[in-house]
Every structure is written in C-alpha cells, then in structure tokens.
Amino acid sequence: SQTIHQWPATLVQPVGSPLSLECTVEGTSNPNLYWYRQAAGRGLQLLFYSVGIGQISSEVPQNLSASRPQDRQFILSSKKLLLSDSGFYLCAWDRARAYEQYFGPGTRLTVT
Amino acid sequence: GNSVTQMEGPVTLSEEAFLTINCTYTATGYPSLFWYVQYPGEGLQLLLKATKADDKGSNKGFEATYRKETTSFHLEKGSVQVSDSAVYFCALSGGLAYSGAGSYQLTFGKGTKLSVIP
Numbered sequence: 281s282q283t284i285h286q287w288p289a290t291l292v293q294p295v296g297s298p299l300s301l302e303c304t305v306e307g308t309s310n311p312n313l314y315w316y317r318q319a320a321g322r323g324l325q326l327l328f329y330s331v332g333i334g335q336i337s338s339e340v341p342q343n344l345s346a347s348r349p350q351d352r353q354f355i356l357s358s359k360k361l362l363l364s365d366s367g368f369y370l371c372a373w374d375r376a377r378a379y380e381q382y383f384g385p386g387t388r389l390t391v392t
Numbered sequence: 393g394n395s396v397t398q399m400e401g402p403v404t405l406s407e408e409a410f411l412t413i414n415c416t417y418t419a420t421g422y423p424s425l426f427w428y429v430q431y432p433g434e435g436l437q438l439l440l441k442a443t444k445a446d447d448k449g450s451n452k453g454f455e456a457t458y459r460k461e462t463t464s465f466h467l468e469k470g471s472v473q474v475s476d477s478a479v480y481f482c483a484l485s486g487g488l489a490y491s492g493a494g495s496y497q498l499t500f501g502k503g504t505k506l507s508v509i510p
Contacts, residue, residue: 286435323502324436324481370435379424379443379485381498383435 282307286371286384293391299344299358301387303371306352311373313354314381315346318368330354331376366391394419398482398501405472405508413467413504415456415482423484425449425458425465430479430503439467439480472508479503 283306293299305311315327326339328346336346343362347355354371368388372381399414417425424443428436440449445460454469465482482501 324500326497329497372436380426380438380441381485382438383428386433386435388433 282373282382284371284373284382284384286369286387288387289385290388291390293361293389295363295391296360299356299361299365299389301356301369301371301389303354303356303384304352305373308352308373308375310351310376312376313348314372314374315354315356316370316372318370318386320367324370328356361391363391365389394423394484394499396482396484396499396501398480398504400504401479402505402507405506407474407508407510408471409508411467411469411472411476411506413480413482413506415465415467415501417463417465417482417484417499419463419484419499421486423486425456426483426485426498427454427456427465427467428481428483428500430481432478436481472506474508474510477506477508479505 285304287302312331314329316324317327318324328336328338330336330348333348333351344358366389368386370386371384374381395418397416426441427439429439430436439454440451440456442449442458445458448455448457456465456467458465481503483498485498
C-alpha cells in the first residue's frame, strides 16, 4: 500500500529565516506530487505541482519554491519567510491520469 | 473554469441527527466528484467519490449522489456521531481541467465545519 510522509509535523520559525519542508511517498512510482497551503479558517490553495523529477509548475507567485530531486520526494522551500507564510502545508500525490489525490498528515508552520 | 460551492458552516448537530452538506459545482466536460474529511490537526482523507452521473459514493455511513442535471453532490448521513466532527470538503477533478502530462488538478470548496454534540 502507498504511504505519504511529511516532516516536520510542526515548525516555528522567525521572519526572514529559511524554510525546508519535505514530503516523500512510498509504495508507488512516478506519482504526481502537489503542495497545498491551508490558512487558518480557509480552504486549500494549490501552490505547486510536479509530474516528474525536476518538473515543477507554480500556481501562485510568492517567495516559496519547490523542487523534486527524486521520483518520490517533493520539497518546499523559502529563502526568507514572511508572516503571511504561516499556515498548514499539505503534500498530496496521485497516479498519472487518475483523479483522486491522497494527502499527507501536514506541517503546521508558524512564522513569528 | 471549474468551481465548487458548498454550504457555509459551521454546522452544529446533536448526536444521531441527520446530516446534509450541500455542494454544487461548475465544470466543463464530465468531472469526477469527491468528498474529503479533515479531522482536527490532520491532513485530508478521501471519504467517498463518484466518477459519472447518477453514481452514488458511500463510506462509513456517508453517501453522496452525482446529479448532473442539478450539478450537485450533496453529502448525507442518517445518524451522525461525535466522532464525525470534522471539516468536510467537496472537490472535483477532471472534466476539461487537464494540466497536461497526466495531471488533473483538484478544485476544492471552502470546507464546512461540522460539530456533533452528545
């Protein structure tokens, strides 16, 4: 069966510090991978998606970036965090040409 | 483009009450429809899905029927429990919202928070 991991689970970072969130998927190959952000009391915002190694599409211009160095690894980064980057970050995967996505447990990021 | 509208929350029900959370959508083509559930502090879990008109998705006592004529996918449960307290998201995928290279993006509603009290 497939499993998706995210770490860390929680993170408190000062404004202006760098960020690295990691997501890995087990039990499948060549998944599509997604990063979402969920601000407090709001819906989900798609940030990035990737259909293969090194292939990243950005949905919202901002100070975040994403990379996919390996088939089942997806990393969300920032060089300098803003207060507005606080939120719950969710990684998800699906199979190519499938419709439903499967989500990881999420990372709660608080920028102080 | 695609869009999903679901009823505003929060919704508060007593245990064993009947639940309906309304969801309507706008999409071109023939999308697949989903309900996801998010328990406090956790990621989203796929609750049920329907991939074509008149399909009924069901899981854990929850049901939703894909109604193309009314572009709706309302979530129902006959008797809610305290453990059903969560945020519920309606979503759609596919139709003509194809991103290329095998990726279908999900379009989510804003979520409905359900609280069930004993």
